[in-house]
Amino acid sequence: MRILYRIPVACLVAMLTWLLFMGFNHEDHEVQDSLRGLDAYMTNESALHRDVLSARAGLLNNYDPLDVDLFQMTAAAEDASRSALTPDERRDIGGLKRTLSRQNILTEQFKTTNALVRNSLAYFAAYSGRVAEDRFHPDLQRDVNRLSSAMLALNLNNSQSARDEVRSAIASLARSCARKVCDDDVHNLLAHARLLRDQLPVISRTIEQLIRSGGSADVTVLSQYLLKRQMRSEATATQFRIILYLVSLLLLYLLVRWGIAMHRQSAMLERQVAVEHSVSRLSTRMIGADPQTIIPSLHEALGDLADALGAEGAWFLDATDRCYGWSAAHSFTCEEIAAVRDRGAKPQFGSPGVVRILLREETGVIRRAAAVVHLGELCCISSPHSERWPGMLIFGFPEGACAWRSAQLSVLRTALDALSLSLEHASLEDERRRLEAQLEHARRMETVGAFASGIAHNFNNLLGAMSGQLEMVEETSNLSVPMRDHIQQIRLSTERGQQLIQALLSYGRRRDRAQEIVSLDELVEESRNLAMAGLDPAYQLTFEGHAGNVEVLADPVQLQQVLLNMCHNAAQSMPLGGEVHVRTGTQHLTQGLKALTGRIEPGAYATISIQDHGCGMDEQLQQKIFEPFFTTKPSGTGLGLSTARDILLEQGGALTLDSRVGVGTSMTIWLPRMLETASLPETSDAIVGGSGETILYVSPDGEQRVWGEDLLAALGYEPVGAASYQQALALLRTDQKRFDAIIVGGQDPTDELRQFSNHVRTLAPEIARILAVSRPEVQDPRLLLTAEITAVLQFPLDARELAAILSDILDDRRSEHHCIRAGRPSDLSLT
Numbered sequence: 001m002r003i004l005y006r007i008p009v010a011c012l013v014a015m016l017t018w019l020l021f022m023g024f025n026h027e028d029h030e031v032q033d034s035l036r037g038l039d040a041y042m043t044n045e046s047a048l049h050r051d052v053l054s055a056r057a058g059l060l061n062n063y064d065p066l067d068v069d070l071f072q073m074t075a076a077a078e079d080a081s082r083s084a085l086t087p088d089e090r091r092d093i094g095g096l097k098r099t100l101s102r103q104n105i106l107t108e109q110f111k112t113t114n115a116l117v118r119n120s121l122a123y124f125a126a127y128s129g130r131v132a133e134d135r136f137h138p139d140l141q142r143d144v145n146r147l148s149s150a151m152l153a154l155n156l157n158n159s160q161s162a163r164d165e166v167r168s169a170i171a172s173l174a175r176s177c178a179r180k181v182c183d184d185d186v187h188n189l190l191a192h193a194r195l196l197r198d199q200l201p202v203i204s205r206t207i208e209q210l211i212r213s214g215g216s217a218d219v220t221v222l223s224q225y226l227l228k229r230q231m232r233s234e235a236t237a238t239q240f241r242i243i244l245y246l247v248s249l250l251l252l253y254l255l256v257r258w259g260i261a262m263h264r265q266s267a268m269l270e271r272q273v274a275v276e277h278s279v280s281r282l283s284t285r286m287i288g289a290d291p292q293t294i295i296p297s298l299h300e301a302l303g304d305l306a307d308a309l310g311a312e313g314a315w316f317l318d319a320t321d322r323c324y325g326w327s328a329a330h331s332f333t334c335e336e337i338a339a340v341r342d343r344g345a346k347p348q349f350g351s352p353g354v355v356r357i358l359l360r361e362e363t364g365v366i367r368r369a370a371a372v373v374h375l376g377e378l379c380c381i382s383s384p385h386s387e388r389w390p391g392m393l394i395f396g397f398p399e400g401a402c403a404w405r406s407a408q409l410s411v412l413r414t415a416l417d418a419l420s421l422s423l424e425h426a427s428l429e430d431e432r433r434r435l436e437a438q439l440e441h442a443r444r445m446e447t448v449g450a451f452a453s454g455i456a457h458n459f460n461n462l463l464g465a466m467s468g469q470l471e472m473v474e475e476t477s478n479l480s481v482p483m484r485d486h487i488q489q490i491r492l493s494t495e496r497g498q499q500l501i502q503a504l505l506s507y508g509r510r511r512d513r514a515q516e517i518v519s520l521d522e523l524v525e526e527s528r529n530l531a532m533a534g535l536d537p538a539y540q541l542t543f544e545g546h547a548g549n550v551e552v553l554a555d556p557v558q559l560q561q562v563l564l565n566m567c568h569n570a571a572q573s574m575p576l577g578g579e580v581h582v583r584t585g586t587q588h589l590t591q592g593l594k595a596l597t598g599r600i601e602p603g604a605y606a607t608i609s610i611q612d613h614g615c616g617m618d619e620q621l622q623q624k625i626f627e628p629f630f631t632t633k634p635s636g637t638g639l640g641l642s643t644a645r646d647i648l649l650e651q652g653g654a655l656t657l658d659s660r661v662g663v664g665t666s667m668t669i670w671l672p673r674m675l676e677t678a679s680l681p682e683t684s685d686a687i688v689g690g691s692g693e694t695i696l697y698v699s700p701d702g703e704q705r706v707w708g709e710d711l712l713a714a715l716g717y718e719p720v721g722a723a724s725y726q727q728a729l730a731l732l733r734t735d736q737k738r739f740d741a742i743i744v745g746g747q748d749p750t751d752e753l754r755q756f757s758n759h760v761r762t763l764a765p766e767i768a769r770i771l772a773v774s775r776p777e778v779q780d781p782r783l784l785l786t787a788e789i790t791a792v793l794q795f796p797l798d799a800r801e802l803a804a805i806l807s808d809i810l811d812d813r814r815s816e817h818h819c820i821r822a823g824r825p826s827d828l829s830l831t
Contacts, residue, residue, distance in 0.1 A: 012251075019247060022240035030082065031230040037079030038219045038226075041096070044072040045103070049211050052107065055114055056207060063111045070104055080222065086229070092222040099215040106210040113203045120192045120199070124151065127189035140180065143173040147193055154197070158204035166197050272408045278308035279415045286422035291429040294422060295324070302326040305415060306395060309404065312375065313396035316416075317341055318423050327396070339365040340378060341392055353413055354406040355380040360399070377402050381412045391420050467494045468711050468799055517674060518556045520606050521545035524584055527563040538577025541567060547584040550606045552671040554651045559671075562644040566610045566667055569641070573614025573665060581611045586673065595654040595670070596626060597645055604673040613664040622657060688807040689716035693740040695806070696731065698722045701746060708745050708797065715803050725756040732763045740810055741768040746795045749773070761788060768809045772797055 048069035054060050077100055081093045131144045147169035154162040170193050177186055282301045289297040298316065303326045306314035313327035315337065323337045343357055343366060357378040359366060376399020382392045393416045470491045473479070479487070528543045535541065563582075570580045585607050593600040617625070621632075626645050648655050652672055659665040695717045699705040702723070709719035720739070722728035728742065742760060747753060749771065757769055769788065772795040791805050 016244070016247065016251075019240055019244040022237065024237060031226045031233075034080045034082065034226050035223060037076045038223055041073055041076035041080065042216065042219055044069050044076060045214055045216075048073065048103070048107065049214070052110055052207060052210060055110075056203065058118065066107055066111065070100075070107060073100055073103075086225065089222060089225045089229075092218055092225065096215050096218040096222065099213060099218060102213050103210060103215075106206055106213065110203065110206045110210060113199055113206060117196065117199050117203055120195045121155070124148075124189060124192040124196060127185050127192065130185045131189060140173075140176050140182065140186065143169065143176045144186075144189065147173050147189075151193060151196055154200050158201055163197070163201060166193070170194060170197065271404075272411065275308050275408070276411055278305055279411060279418075282415050283418035286418045287425070289422055289426075291426035294426045298324050298419060298422070299326050301415075301419070305412075309395055310401065311379075311395040311397050313394075315394040315396075316419055317392045317394070319391050319420065336365055337394075340380065340394055343380070353382050354409045355382075356402075356406065358399075376400065379404070379409055381409060381416055383413055383416060391416060393419075463494050463796075467491060468707065468796060470494065516553070516556065517551050518554050518559070520547045520550050520552055520584055520608070520671075523556055523559060524563065524582060524608060527560045527567075528582060530560070531564050531567040535567075535571055536577065539571045539574070540579045542579060542581050544581070544583040547586055547606055550584075550586055551674045552606050553674055554653075554671060555647075558647045559651065562647050562669065563608065563610070565641070565644050566669075570610055570612035570614065570665070570667075573612050573616075578613055581609075583609045583611070585609070587670070593656070595656045597649055597654045600654045600656075600670055605670045606673050608669040608671075609666060610669075611664065611666040616661040616663050616665055617659040618661050622659060688803050690803075690806060690810075691716065692718055693806075693810055694718045694720060694738055696720050696722060696728055696739045696742045697745060698725065698728045698742065699745040699747075700724060704746055708743070711797060711799060711802065712743075715799065715806070717806070725752065729756070729759055729763070732760065732767075736764045739764070739767055741770060741790075741806065743770045743772060745772045745797070747771070747773070749789075757788060770805065770809070 048066060051060065051065040051069060055063060055066065077093070077097055080096070081090075128144055128148045131141065147166070150162070150165040150169040154166045156162075170190065173186070173190060173193075176182075177190070282305055285297060286294075286301055302314040302316060302324065306312070306326060313325070315323060315325040315327075317323055317337065321338070321341070340357070343355070343362070357366070357380065359376055359378065375396040377397045379395045379397070379402065380392055381395075393412055470487055473487055524545065525543060528541055532541050567580055567582070571578075587605045587607050589600060589602045589605065591602055626641050645655060648669060654670040656668045656670065657665070658668075690712075695712050697705060697708045697712060697719050699708060699721070700723055705721045705723065709721050712719035720731065722731060732739065744753065744756075753771070760767060760769060768790040770791045770793060771789045772793040790809060793801060793805065
């Protein structure tokens with residue numbers, strides 16, 4: 001529900017709640033509590049008067065009931081005062097409290113006086129009994145009896161005659177005592193009689209005032225005020241209940257009207273629900289359709305949808321403007337469909353994406369089509385807010401036969417999306433199958449490459465052995481000059497074979513090769529010569545070297561592969577031939593630069609630019625050229641540029657692209673410059689031999705061990721062979737100072753090698769430890785450092801390299817500095 005609908009509903013609910021709340025008599029409970037408090041006050045006041053009279057008559061043993069009555073009267077007055085709102089009510093409540101205060105004072109006065117009277121009466125009765133004995137004079141007894149009778153009458157009736165009679169009796173008894181001698185009892189009797197004469201009228205007046213000062217008048221007036229207020233509150237609540245009733249009747253009327261409208265709307269929605277069911281069935285059918293049978297399913301779905309709408313024709317234009325149609329008796333030409341598409345794409349007042357076209361009001365191609373197909377109206381459904389063009393649905397109706405509103409037809413956009421997605425799914429399924437075929441081909445090529453790599457390793461070992469034997473033969477002094485020339489040619493051929501095998505291994509597994517310091521201009525010039533040999537004479541490859549003596553740390557074979565690939569792609573972008581321009585230079589970036597391979601950080605770089613004047617690429621194509629298996633050439637594999645990008649990322653470089661359609665393309669390779677040229681060990685053609693030093697050669701392969709011992713002997717060293725690490729350790733324990741160096745041949749770095757090296761370091765810490773590995777890519781720098789390997793060579797051993805390393809190590813073996821020395825810079829990583 002929209003916010004504009006929620007506000008009136010919330011206001012209506014609030015109004016009904018307020019009317020319902022005001023319909024209650026909220027003051028009724030307070031007034032009833034006050035009235036009950038007033039009734040309790042009157043009841044307790046009557047109880048107070050009763051208890052006072054009972055105490056006066058001597059029926060109460062104590063005055064606690066009087067205190068209880070006064071406390072309850074006070075509580076009742078407080079209850080009655082809580083609902084006093086008007087000034088009159090508060091005034092009457094004040095009068096009631098003042099009355100209560102007066103009654104409290106009178107009660108206290110009564111309790112004091114009554115206690116004194118009750119005490120005097122007790123003494124009076126006791127003394128009168130004593131005087132009535134025979135020991136007193138008869139006249140005196142007669143006066144005492146008279147006084148007792150008068151006192152009893154005064155105690156029962158506080159009248160003037162009773163008071164006069166008491167005074168007369170007291171005077172008569174006093175005269176009798178004056179004439180005759182009276183004892184103390186008579187005098188005490190007279191004293192209490194005089195006290196009772198004075199106090200009995202006082203207590204009678206106190207009781208009379210207490211009863212006369214009751215709060216019945218104040219309670220009556222206050223009750224009338226409260227009852228009037230209750231009646232006014234009830235009248236107001238009754239008015240609000242009447243208003244609530246009237247509002248409820250109005251709401252009931254509106255609900256009935258709304259129900260009638262909803263009933264009409266539900267009747268209108270029944271047809272739309274039927275169409276929605278048809279759209280749902282279409283979506284389910286098309287999404288689950290087999291891509292091989294998608295077209296027949298699409299035609300069948302269009303027919304079902306046209307039947308549900310009552311249309312005589314249905315057409316679907318996909319994202320590429322291909323037309324799929326179903327018509328009972330009519331069909332459109334491609335030109336007519338295109339005209340209808342353009343007309344249906346124009347916005348129209350009403351539901352977005354739904355355009356109704358009256359054919360009799362149109363002109364041009366659409367008007368001519370209407371005369372042929374005998375249709376009066378077309379409904380075009382599209383998705384105007386979609387990010388991409390999904391196509392269009394077109395339904396044809398006879399003139400006046402389309403009873404659908406535009407809002408009802410908007411549900412057909414779901415059918416449009418389902419048809420578009422089904423065709424897209426079929427296209428993606430075809431693409432997936434094509435990629436699966438390419439992936440399977442790549443896997444087969446990977447298997448072939450792994451097989452070729454294994455064979456290349458074996459050939460590398462054979463060629464290494466041949467090279468070693470030839471080097472030892474060359475050192476023989478009794479060879480003739482022709483024979484020495486032939487042996488030199490054989491050795492050169494062997495070296496070329498080893499280089500070819502290394503190139504094959506590097507191509508099959510790029511990470512097998514390590515980086516080395518390369519002169520940029522020399523590498524590019526060599527690559528240009530190789531590229532020219534593979535290009536048609538119609539192409540020219542020019543080179544401008546502006547890098548000077550700049551050197552970079554890179555793998556020359558892989559970098560050359562990238563240059564050849566890019567030159568080949570640049571030539572293919574010019575089918576009729578042209579010039580490919582290669583230029584080197586240097587750049588110093590002060591701030592980062594965005595590249596295709598990521599961000600280029602600030603620093604000094606060497607650049608290689610390959611420029612052509614071919615067809616160029618748009619932005620969409622530029623985003624895809626580095627995707628694996630993406631190619632624009634029928635015979636391409638789609639792996640060239642993706643491989644080039646990966647190689648540059650491995651070398652720490654980057655790649656930028658500048659291309660414009662019809663102008664050409666320029667690709668620039670960015671490589672970090674070597675700011676300080678690293679010096680590599682200089683090699684000499686002369687082999688430096690040994691002086692009889694003892695070398696322990698460890699190799700589990702017997703043939704390789706014999707060959708290694710022969711090579712060491714030919715170089716002037718005394719070789720001692722060991723078939724295992726255990727045998728080598730046993731020889732060391734026998735004589736720790738016998739050996740000058742240990743060579744482990746044909747073994748890869750493992751934990752067992754590390755443990756062996758640690759044992760050697762413990763037994764003879766000054767012995768140099770040299771490792772000859774058959775596969776440089778398996779080197780683990782951390783393991784070599786922990787094993788403290790002195791030098792690393794490539795197996796099979798090269799005589800010149802082995803002689804140079806042994807000569808260098810044995811000359812300074814007493815130094816405390818141990819490092820890992822590189823054998824062949826092109827194959828081993830400096831750590």
